[in-house]
Amino acid sequence: MLKKISVVTTVYNGEKYFDKAIPSILNQTYSDFEWIIVDDGSTDATLEMLKQVAAQDKRVKIFASGRLGRAKALNYAIEQAQANYIANQDFDDISYPERLQVQVEFLDAHPEVGVVGCNYIVEDENRKERYVRKPATEHDQLLRTMAKCIPFAHTLVAFRKQAWLQAGGYPDREDSEDLRLWITFAKHGWLLASIPENLGTHWVYSKSFWHRNFEYSHRQKQLARLQWQAIQELNLPLWMGIYPIGRYVYLYAPNQLKSFVRRFLAGSKEKTLEYSKSN
Incomplete structure (x- = not known):
């Protein structure tokens, strides 16, 4: 059965931030999700450490894309996602335990919201x-x-994959890819x-x-x-x-x-x- 929400994360050389996003997502009150993590060409021990996390939790799926850059890595992550809802999570930030539950319930109740x-x-x-x-x-x-x-704080948004598809994904630009995407959604x-x-x-x-x-x-x-x-x-x-x-x-x-x-x-x-x- 497909998950309702996919968490997506891209990371480049995130070795020193393993105490932030990972425990905050794995300890969500809403536990029925998949987590797509794209290692964006890290040169430190990030990829090896991520594989250890995935070995301990089957919800975590690791992809080593090589160096793509932020926007392309985000699009790559969402392409792998199976769910209708996408929750972005930056590797160096944290989500509180109820985040996914609250956002899933909101999107369920408001089908017009992208x-x-x-x-x-x-x-x-x-x-x-x-x-x-x-x-x-x-x-x-x-x-x-x-x-x-x-x-919004990009690290804490949830959106519909359908809206992302209609928008053509994140634009391949060097910064502010989130604001560009929200403009296109609207x-x-x-x-x-x-x-x-x-x-x-x-x-x-x-x-x-x-x-x-x-x-x-x-x-x-x-x-x-x-x-x-x-x-x-x-x-x-x-x-x-x-x-x-x-x-x-x-x-x-x-x-x-x-x-x-x-x-x-x-x-x-x-x-x-x-x-x-x-x-």
Whole structure:
């Protein structure tokens, strides 16, 4: 009998993160799933360690694709998936025990919804911040959110494989493949939704000076272009063009100002928590 939901994960050199995604998924309250893990050409001991996990739990299926890159590896993983629902899980994040149960029940009850997100905790090592992110819950609100930012934590979404097939899979682009996919879902008539419950934790890890200053800059500019794309393709009000323009200002704002900009200018719903490096 086919499973109702397939968890998909891609990993590259994830040796130091085996204490995060793996126990959090294997200990879900909803246990009738398959887990497709694609090793994306790791050069450390990741693949060998994954094979050990699969040997201990038959729900885990390991694929060694060679180095494909993020978007292609995600598409490859979903191609192997047998279920109608797909739950993405990044290897360095965690899902709370009830996550799959809650999202399966939601998709069962809302056949018009193509993708569903949730509230989640952000552990930002770069800015030494810890807070709860609360996405909008309704479709129209989430469409407007796409003019401002990425509406969901990709690591904690669940979506219909049918919607992914209609969209042609993740676009083969270097970043923001998730936002591109949600825009395409909406263009095909699927509704977007988010569950107002904390269902996981997403980490933003410290990086080198090069990555902090150059990769981050490129990503923010790319997001601004995608925000404008969402405005045009989803027929959002043209005045919302202030948000992609504002992303360029946000890019150069000091960290102390970024939280204010997210919450009061971009309308992001967040609740600050105490930050601890041990989290």
